[in-house]
Amino acid sequence: MKLKIDLHVHTVNSKDGHISLKHLPKIISLKKLNGVAVTDHNHLTKIKFKEALIIPGVEVTTKEGHLIALGVENLIKKGLNAIDAIEKIHEESGLAIAPHPYDFMTSRLNPFKLKGKLDAIETINSSILTFKLSSLLAEKAALKLSLPKVAGSDAHIPEAVGNAYTIIEVSSSSIEEVLKAIKNGRTEPYGKPTLLTNKIKKIILDFKRFNL
Template sequence: MGGVSIVAHPYDMFRSAIKPDILTTMPDAIEVINSASILHSVTWKRARTFAEEKQLPQTAGSDSHIPETIGKAFTTIECESKTIASVLDAIRNGATTPDGQAYSLGDRLRKLARRK
């Protein structure tokens, strides 16, 4: 269908996620930075190690549910043009640079306060 498959927040200990080591088919990329991960120093390292061992492209996401956390983590994609096809090809080819930071305690408290 032309899309890309990216395993989101693998190895996260407090949210359900696909554990990449049990996959029988490899995804197109692995999210190695997720701002919402609580034990981010552990989960990010495990995800990055897996992606490097399998030579998979790496991405990042803020997993934002409130405006204040949008962009806490992001993926820079180097592509030839801004077309969907070019962006997807760049992800598949590993022309990505994940970056970002974990939510602060204040971010987490704001997110909890807005739950209903």
């Protein structure tokens, strides 16, 4: 069977996230997804719903840049160097994924400096301004490093969820099976850039939250 999952979503548990946890199942249904990975900034969000698959994750801030930890049971603390963070993720039987490696506007990791350590590369990220170029470079990196390719919207507002997603070939819809399938490369990334209007909406919501 194939699952359609957005592997990079932020909720209100991220300082710049504006997606309510209780509304996640409805959003997932409206976007025709089977599930999402909740990857809040330096915060492990653990939630379960009968209606949708929620993969626990964290977008960890390492010394070198952002790193996604999928399927971990405990929070990977920020401030570690990337290799140490990856080791912690693997100790938790999780996956270490390099998000937006060619987004030149944000904190990112160089996947070539982590050769043999990463489990996958996010080759499509909807939030990147240089969407086409960044996707192309990430695709080339994944091929050169023989790493699985995944996609995530990097959504911080409901409207952006599902703009990018990964089709994952699995034998069951369990979290363990999804993680295994990603690691084994049974993935197909798809996506489109987030609309400018939605980027502006997020900025406005950020201003309101921080009273700027």
